[in-house]
Amino acid sequence: MVIFLQFSLGLSLNIFLLLFYIHVVSTSQKSSSSDLILVHLALANTIILLTSGILETLSAWGLRNFLDDVGCKILIYLYRVAQGLYLCTTCLLSVFQAITISPSTSCWARIKAKLSKRILPSCALSWVINLLIELDVLIYMRSPQNSSGNVRTILDLKYCFEVIKSAETTLAITIMFSFHDLLFVGLMSVASCYMVFVLHRHHRQVQHLHEPRHSPRVMPEVRAAKRVIALVTLYDLLYAMQAEGLSQHE
Known part of the structure; x- marks a missing residue:
């Protein structure tokens, strides 16, 4: 019940955010390009929660080997694609924010002027990349009851098995996924380091404008820089923990 309530709450909140930002983008004339990125991010989160929530809830209720080959392929494929979309969209949001706060005199000035027109193609490109890169799931994913045979490599995903008989194929897939994840991370x-650099430079330029009694630690640009550092550090740590957890199943 706790697992079910956890996924229900997360799913409800992400659906609310998805509908809210869709409404903002479709009706408001003042909606920013970041709203479209947040729509995409909420959509990826919703798909992740839907697919993983079904698996975790059924497993928590004591069901074992409840998926056939088709079910494994569909649910794991959607889950993996959504995870890739989440990573790509988070990266896109960081790059968008970095370019947005960059000085108008910098080399990013021309890109900044056309930035809003590049958001939708970037989101579409992320779909194409992740739909293609996860095609191995549709080929090699199997239900637990159909995982026997002359198997050289098995990735145990608790609900399903990714069965690959060739070590060369396994190596190629591992390199492809590692390059994909490391590139976007x-x-x-x-982008986050660049934002910290811009905020630090801005802080030095306007420091003399602040009243002497104001502590440098409470200045807006300092608080923003600290939040950027905290968020990117947390994301990198969570990504590293997830990657380590997957490697332990191999």
């Missing part, structure tokens, strides 16, 4: 980290 790296871009997000670079």
Whole structure:
């Protein structure tokens, strides 16, 4: 019941955010480009919670081996694609924010002027990338009762098994996924570091404008920089923990 309530609450909140930002984007003339990114992020979260929530809830109620091959392929494929979308969209949001706060005199000025027109194509591209990169799920994912045979490599996902008979195929898939994840995590980290750099430079430029009694620690740009550092550090730690957890199942 706790697991069911947890996923129900998370799913309800993400659906609310999804509908809210869709309403803002479709009706408000003052909606920003970041609202469209947040729509995409809420959609990815909703798909993750729907797919993982079904698996976790049924498993918590004591059901075992309740998925056939088709069920495994569909649910795990949607889950993996949504995870990839979440990573790509979070990276896109970080890059968007970094370009937005960059000075108009910087090399990003021309890109900033066209930034709002690049959001929708970027979201569409992330769908194409993740739908293609996760095709191995539709080929190799199996139900637990159909996982026997001449198998050289098995990725145990608790509900399903990814069965790959070739070590070379396993290596190629591992390299592809590692490159995909490290690329977007790296871009997000670079964008976050750039935001901290811009905020720090702005802080030094306007420091003399603040009243002497104001502590540097409570200045808006300092608080913003601390939040950027905290968020990107937390995200990187959670990603590392997730990657370590997956490697333990191999």
